[in-house]
Amino acid sequence: MKRLFITLSLILFCAATAFADAPASTIGNNEWFKGKVGVNLYSYRQIASKDLNKAMDVAKEVGFVYIECNNPYGHSLQEYRKMVDEHGFIPVSRNFGFDQWEKNPEQTVQDAITLGVKYAGTAYLPCKGGRDKGLTEEEVRHHAEVINKAAKLLAQHGMKFQIHNHSQEFAPYKDGKTMFDLLMELTDPENVVVELDITWVVYPWKADPVEIIKKYPNRIKLMHVKDFTPSPDGKYPGSVPVGKGSLPIKEILVAAQEAGVEYYLIEDEANQPLIDVPETIKNLENMK
Numbered sequence: 001m002k003r004l005f006i007t008l009s010l011i012l013f014c015a016a017t018a019f020a021d022a023p024a025s026t027i028g029n030n031e032w033f034k035g036k037v038g039v040n041l042y043s044y045r046q047i048a049s050k051d052l053n054k055a056m057d058v059a060k061e062v063g064f065v066y067i068e069c070n071n072p073y074g075h076s077l078q079e080y081r082k083m084v085d086e087h088g089f090i091p092v093s094r095n096f097g098f099d100q101w102e103k104n105p106e107q108t109v110q111d112a113i114t115l116g117v118k119y120a121g122t123a124y125l126p127c128k129g130g131r132d133k134g135l136t137e138e139e140v141r142h143h144a145e146v147i148n149k150a151a152k153l154l155a156q157h158g159m160k161f162q163i164h165n166h167s168q169e170f171a172p173y174k175d176g177k178t179m180f181d182l183l184m185e186l187t188d189p190e191n192v193v194v195e196l197d198i199t200w201v202v203y204p205w206k207a208d209p210v211e212i213i214k215k216y217p218n219r220i221k222l223m224h225v226k227d228f229t230p231s232p233d234g235k236y237p238g239s240v241p242v243g244k245g246s247l248p249i250k251e252i253l254v255a256a257q258e259a260g261v262e263y264y265l266i267e268d269e270a271n272q273p274l275i276d277v278p279e280t281i282k283n284l285e286n287m288k
Helices: 002-020 041-048 052-062 077-086 098-103 105-115 137-155 179-186 198-202 209-215 249-259 273-286
Strands: 036-040 066-069 090-096 119-122 160-164 192-197 220-225 227-229 238-240 263-266
Touching: 036 041, 036 273, 041 052, 041 066, 041 273, 052 077, 052 273, 066 077, 066 263, 077 105, 090 098, 090 105, 090 160, 090 263, 098 105, 098 137, 105 119, 105 137, 119 137, 119 192, 137 160, 137 179, 137 192, 160 220, 192 198, 192 209, 198 209, 198 220, 198 227, 209 249, 220 249, 263 273
Parallel strands: 036 066, 036 263, 066 090, 090 119, 119 160, 160 192, 192 220, 220 263
Antiparallel strands: 227 238
């Protein structure tokens, strides 16, 4: 037991040191925006599914330092972490399946420790009616209970739980509030943060990302930076390089800086990341 405690302490110390001594990265920055811009490795999923190391090579060549870990594609988490370290990345976060937090939160915390992340959470809150119909109050209360339990376990190891939104959280609740508002009320503000996906905020409930960021300063610590164009058929809009779509990117980033967002993770949902991701970075750097 003593040896296990020493081992875990060493892992946590190394992780804390890595974040404290993270190399400066100005990728995606400009005169008015100074943020830690990274990438969700999901952006390179088509490459990673065939060769994970190659996908990391691409992200490294672009200049990324901060990454959100994604599917290990058959590799053990130890092998995945080794590749991350060999590429000189800082593993910021990782989303796990919500069922993992429900059924085996202790093991999921250990998986997060192995990856060395600062934030661990879930990318999708289950919604029986589908994300376009929205979460029910009963679902939100259940999810909040699971999240708070997981957050308490993560806190014991210096990590926080991150909630990544889709559209279902912005369905109406009552008294002018949304299910997202209820989720914020029910989750621990000290140990539960938000990874705000700015496109899903808008589609289809037409919530305002800027208003949400201003309403919840210091709760939103990470952001999926992306853009979209409205879809003629009313289905999920098409992903485009940041600055080429309909989102007010500058207003969002300005509000995010003021609200204390820590990491800005580019997420490309189109099928040409070798073109779109560099264009996103260029557009951010040249944005006036």
